[in-house]
Amino acid sequence: MFGGGGGGLNPRKMKQMMEQMGIDFEELEANEVIIRTDDGDLVFDDAEVTRMDAQGQQTYQVVGEPETREAGALPEDGNEADDGDDGGVPDEDVEIVAQRTGASEAAAREALEENNGDLAAAVDSLE
Known part of the structure; x- marks a missing residue:
């Protein structure tokens, strides 16, 4: 050029x-x-x-x-x-919720899915 x-x-x-x-x-x-x-x-x-x-x-x-x-x-x-189109929950978010609450990764993933990926709401539901 x-x-x-x-x-x-x-x-x-x-x-x-x-x-x-x-x-x-x-x-x-x-x-x-x-x-x-x-x-x-x-x-x-x-x-x-x-x-x-x-x-x-x-x-x-x-x-x-x-x-x-x-x-x-x-x-x-x-x-x-995870580009957000498929409704999937990013693994990083699952790890954050699991570490914050002491819950298993499966429980953290389920809480995130129930709360449409909202980290704070997922943590609240597990605490």
Whole structure:
């Protein structure tokens, strides 16, 4: 885009040019980026993600090599990603409720499901 051949501009020069044009950007610490399509998911592990703010609009740039997964396929670790659409309760929430109340994980999960994922309500129902 800028510069010609040989790798383009160095990052410091690019940052200076963008600041002159009124564009702010920030590198994000992303562990994983998932793009869901009708044909499947594009999963980027350890992708470089940059957020750019220009004229009131945010643009995200993802750099990396994606792995293609079938729609609805489980990640390699066997845990289904919880995106909130399936009514599932995130494992992290179950652990929080179980630790806070001393209840089993099964009881904590049930309390969360009964309270539509509301952590405080689940804790109250178990205490």
